[in-house]
Amino acid sequence: MPLLKSWVASANDASNPFPLNNLPYGVFSTPGSDPRCGVAIGDRILDVQAAEANGLIDLTDVSLFELPFWNDLMEEGPAVWTALRARLTELLAEGSAEQDKVEPLLVPMDEAEMHMPFMVSEFTDFYASRNHATNIGTMFRGKENALPPNWLHIPIGYNGRASTVVVSGTPITRPNGQSKAPDADAPGFGPSKRLDIELEMGAIVGTGNPMGQPITVAQADTMIFGYVLLNDWSARDIQPWEYQPLGPFQAKAFATSISPWIVTRAALEPFRTSTPPREKELLPYLTEPGPMLYDIALTVEMAPQDGEPKVICETNYDQMYYSAAQQLTHHASSGCAMMPGDLLGSGTISGPEKHQFGSLQELTWGGKEPFELGDGQSRTFIEDGDTLTLSGHAQGDGYRVGFGQCTTTILPAVAFPEQGD
Amino acid sequence: MPLLKSWVASANDASNPFPLNNLPYGVFSTPGSDPRCGVAIGDRILDVQAAEANGLIDLTDVSLFELPFWNDLMEEGPAVWTALRARLTELLAEGSAEQDKVEPLLVPMDEAEMHMPFMVSEFTDFYASRNHATNIGTMFRGKENALPPNWLHIPIGYNGRASTVVVSGTPITRPNGQSKAPDADAPGFGPSKRLDIELEMGAIVGTGNPMGQPITVAQADTMIFGYVLLNDWSARDIQPWEYQPLGPFQAKAFATSISPWIVTRAALEPFRTSTPPREKELLPYLTEPGPMLYDIALTVEMAPQDGEPKVICETNYDQMYYSAAQQLTHHASSGCAMMPGDLLGSGTISGPEKHQFGSLQELTWGGKEPFELGDGQSRTFIEDGDTLTLSGHAQGDGYRVGFGQCTTTILPAVAFPEQGD
Numbered sequence: 001m002p003l004l005k006s007w008v009a010s011a012n013d014a015s016n017p018f019p020l021n022n023l024p025y026g027v028f029s030t031p032g033s034d035p036r037c038g039v040a041i042g043d044r045i046l047d048v049q050a051a052e053a054n055g056l057i058d059l060t061d062v063s064l065f066e067l068p069f070w071n072d073l074m075e076e077g078p079a080v081w082t083a084l085r086a087r088l089t090e091l092l093a094e095g096s097a098e099q100d101k102v103e104p105l106l107v108p109m110d111e112a113e114m115h116m117p118f119m120v121s122e123f124t125d126f127y128a129s130r131n132h133a134t135n136i137g138t139m140f141r142g143k144e145n146a147l148p149p150n151w152l153h154i155p156i157g158y159n160g161r162a163s164t165v166v167v168s169g170t171p172i173t174r175p176n177g178q179s180k181a182p183d184a185d186a187p188g189f190g191p192s193k194r195l196d197i198e199l200e201m202g203a204i205v206g207t208g209n210p211m212g213q214p215i216t217v218a219q220a221d222t223m224i225f226g227y228v229l230l231n232d233w234s235a236r237d238i239q240p241w242e243y244q245p246l247g248p249f250q251a252k253a254f255a256t257s258i259s260p261w262i263v264t265r266a267a268l269e270p271f272r273t274s275t276p277p278r279e280k281e282l283l284p285y286l287t288e289p290g291p292m293l294y295d296i297a298l299t300v301e302m303a304p305q306d307g308e309p310k311v312i313c314e315t316n317y318d319q320m321y322y323s324a325a326q327q328l329t330h331h332a333s334s335g336c337a338m339m340p341g342d343l344l345g346s347g348t349i350s351g352p353e354k355h356q357f358g359s360l361q362e363l364t365w366g367g368k369e370p371f372e373l374g375d376g377q378s379r380t381f382i383e384d385g386d387t388l389t390l391s392g393h394a395q396g397d398g399y400r401v402g403f404g405q406c407t408t409t410i411l412p413a414v415a416f417p418e419q420g421d
Numbered sequence: 422m423p424l425l426k427s428w429v430a431s432a433n434d435a436s437n438p439f440p441l442n443n444l445p446y447g448v449f450s451t452p453g454s455d456p457r458c459g460v461a462i463g464d465r466i467l468d469v470q471a472a473e474a475n476g477l478i479d480l481t482d483v484s485l486f487e488l489p490f491w492n493d494l495m496e497e498g499p500a501v502w503t504a505l506r507a508r509l510t511e512l513l514a515e516g517s518a519e520q521d522k523v524e525p526l527l528v529p530m531d532e533a534e535m536h537m538p539f540m541v542s543e544f545t546d547f548y549a550s551r552n553h554a555t556n557i558g559t560m561f562r563g564k565e566n567a568l569p570p571n572w573l574h575i576p577i578g579y580n581g582r583a584s585t586v587v588v589s590g591t592p593i594t595r596p597n598g599q600s601k602a603p604d605a606d607a608p609g610f611g612p613s614k615r616l617d618i619e620l621e622m623g624a625i626v627g628t629g630n631p632m633g634q635p636i637t638v639a640q641a642d643t644m645i646f647g648y649v650l651l652n653d654w655s656a657r658d659i660q661p662w663e664y665q666p667l668g669p670f671q672a673k674a675f676a677t678s679i680s681p682w683i684v685t686r687a688a689l690e691p692f693r694t695s696t697p698p699r700e701k702e703l704l705p706y707l708t709e710p711g712p713m714l715y716d717i718a719l720t721v722e723m724a725p726q727d728g729e730p731k732v733i734c735e736t737n738y739d740q741m742y743y744s745a746a747q748q749l750t751h752h753a754s755s756g757c758a759m760m761p762g763d764l765l766g767s768g769t770i771s772g773p774e775k776h777q778f779g780s781l782q783e784l785t786w787g788g789k790e791p792f793e794l795g796d797g798q799s800r801t802f803i804e805d806g807d808t809l810t811l812s813g814h815a816q817g818d819g820y821r822v823g824f825g826q827c828t829t830t831i832l833p834a835v836a837f838p839e840q841g842d
Contacts, residue, residue, distance in 0.1 A: 249578055
């Protein structure tokens with residue numbers, strides 16, 4: 001597919017992440033205004049709440065954009081998703097008959113503050129990059145037992161915490177927690193000393209399944225509304241002490257960050273790619289009827305307080321062993337009801353080479369191999385004041401479908417309240 | 422505290438679970454009516470939505486009972502919780518000046534259908550009964566390694582699935598899932614053959630904490646709105662294959678059942694009791710400033726299809742090593758935001774004796790010791806058509822604060838949809 005030209009000139013720039021081919025969905029405010037739904041086009045945001053109020057968007061009997069979240073659209077289902085995308089394309093395409101009416105509804109992106117684009121119903125995090133699972137497994141259990149025996153059969157996942165999913169730009173407070181050094185007699189409690197990122201993609205469930213009713217991979221694919229960049233913050237010193245036998249808990253619960261723009265499944269269609277060949281044949285319920293991954297280039301930058309950012313990781317979403325559609329199918333396989341607004345983290349995305357590792361745990365091999373950050377600073381894990389930025393885009397022929405950025409600064413831990421306070 | 426007498430005669434019966442001392446909160450409907458909030462009193466339900474509409478309850482500027490859930494009251498906080506309980510006690514006490522106005526708002530309980538009493542924000546399940554953890558650990562890892570090394574230091578928990586928490590009376594469909602016999606080459610997929618219960622209490626978070634701000638155990642105690650009986654359905658053949666390394670997922674995600682009446686923390690005050698002496702000193706953030714468990718007698722009954730129920734377990738909530746207040750404090754210790762409507766499962770409650778074990782996994786020692794159910798039937802795990810019923814009450818001097826029952830019938834597994842469907 002070539003670049004689709006828009007009358008918004010900046011959208012036609014080959015390096016702009018938001019051409020007419022993209023049309024990602026976000027929630028924004030401008031000084032003095034309440035948050036509302038918007039669509040990115042070039043360096044502008046189309047205020048779709050206003051477009052609906054003006055009658056320029058009129059697809060359903062009910063309002064889609066009354067609330068500052070995209071959940072109401074999700075609940076309408078794929079036919080309305082398609083109709084909205086077609087209508088937005090019509091309004092913003094070069095030669096649109098309605099340019100005069102739409103132009104006053106555009107807001108400069110650099111004057112907007114971004115908010116959570118949707119209400120997260122529940123958050124599930126997976127573990128589906130083979131390189132990541134092998135790296136972590138090698139550090140925790142040794143090279144021979146790196147990959148758990150179920151890994152090639154199950155898209156392994158665990159339930160995370162929805163209440164602490166926040167949008168890019170929200171600072172994260174360093175967590176407190178229990179940890180125990182291998183040679184210590186007893187655990188201690190205090191600020192995490194091994195705060196880490198996990199570079200992931202987040203898939204957003206747009207339509208659900210009834211409780212008790214499993215779904216096929218093909219059905220799961222059509223239920224996915226779109227994707228965001230996702231940073232699954234992790235406290236590497238809390239996790240090993242707490243995670244046996246029931247999995248990660250407070251090491252992950254304190255925060256998950258996402259990028260502000262939902263890139264729809266429709267926008268990513270030209271970038272579909274297949275999961276790798278199976279080493280072990282999958283059970284039939286997990287087999288993919290077609291390519292269900294996407295070719296999305298991903299980077300992580302790290303900057304010390306008042307310092308310059310440095311790229312510390314370059315990888316691609318095509319490195320996953322399981323697609324989001326497979327993960328969603330497995331998630332519902334027991335009869336678990338999935339809901340509009342559920343967020344599925346892909347799992348950390350690591351390529352085979354060291355500069356392609358999606359976490360500091362891997363990049364510094366458990367903190368043993370520090371890297372240079374410039375200004376004479378080096379890092380193993382994250383220090384207070386550091387800023388981490390995820391970026392991602394799919395590369396088309398002369399255009400990009402971009403996700404924008406997910407950027408976060410770390411604040412110092414809070415003092416724990418005294419008993420009796 | 423003695424029995425508080427009500428002008429609703431049935432409430433003064435020593436065996437009735439809902440005396441004036443209790444006043445639990447539920448959501449009910451009668452034939453032809455929408456679900457609405459109600460308070461149990463003897464064999465009647467007070468329609469509090471109607472009481473608010475009539476001006477008999479007028480505590481806040483906003484409506485508390487517009488929606489058929491108790492979340493709006495929770496969000497008002499402990500002062501309003503106390504005021505409502507005082508007003509309900511005034512309206513329903515023997516000698517009430519307003520008996521004539523209240524009497525028309527009472528509905529016979531046996532004509533009512535019960536619904537979910539609150540919207541579950543997120544569900545977390547803990548693992549806090551020492552007997553249960555020791556039993557399960559012995560079966561999975563042997564007697565010497567039964568209790569994980571962190572168990573005496575951390576109220577271990579994992580995030581569960583809120584979308585499948587259902588009220589007593591809702592049938593549960595047997596889950597499908599992956600499992601692998603120890604001697605098999607590869608896993609298979611199909612209906613669980615080891616479907617089990619877990620007898621638990623559920624604590625409902627009434628007020629939350631801001632993200633990034635931990636809480637003390639004393640604060641956590643005041644944030645708890647009330648308690649329900651909770652059955653954490655478990656597929657024992659799915660769990661051992663899937664749970665390494667990230668914890669239980671589809672083995673638990675298909676369903677969790679709760680009893681319909683929220684027994685408030687206020688109603689349980691006279692029944693406070695302490696957690697047992699610590700074998701290892703707890704870190705200061707987890708120490709309890711006073712008794713935070715409750716003396717609540719619990720039973721499980723099992724009935725085959727068209728058969729008589731048999732009591733298979735008798736235990737008590739006082740068997741827990743950690744209280745819900747400790748669990749909530751640990752849950753927020755990393756800065757995890759807890760929300761009104763969050764549900765915390767206590768973990769399976771098992772006493773030291775075999776008839777006090779709160780799961781079939783323990784009662785039949787992993788399926789090796791079947792028990793008789795009457796009519797010549799025996800069981801290791803649950804069969805289709807079986808009905809499981811949890812009951813619970815705190816015993817006062819001449820009265821009971823009862824939870825009612827949590828009763829569920831198991832339906833056969835569904836056929837998995839064909840790929841391409």
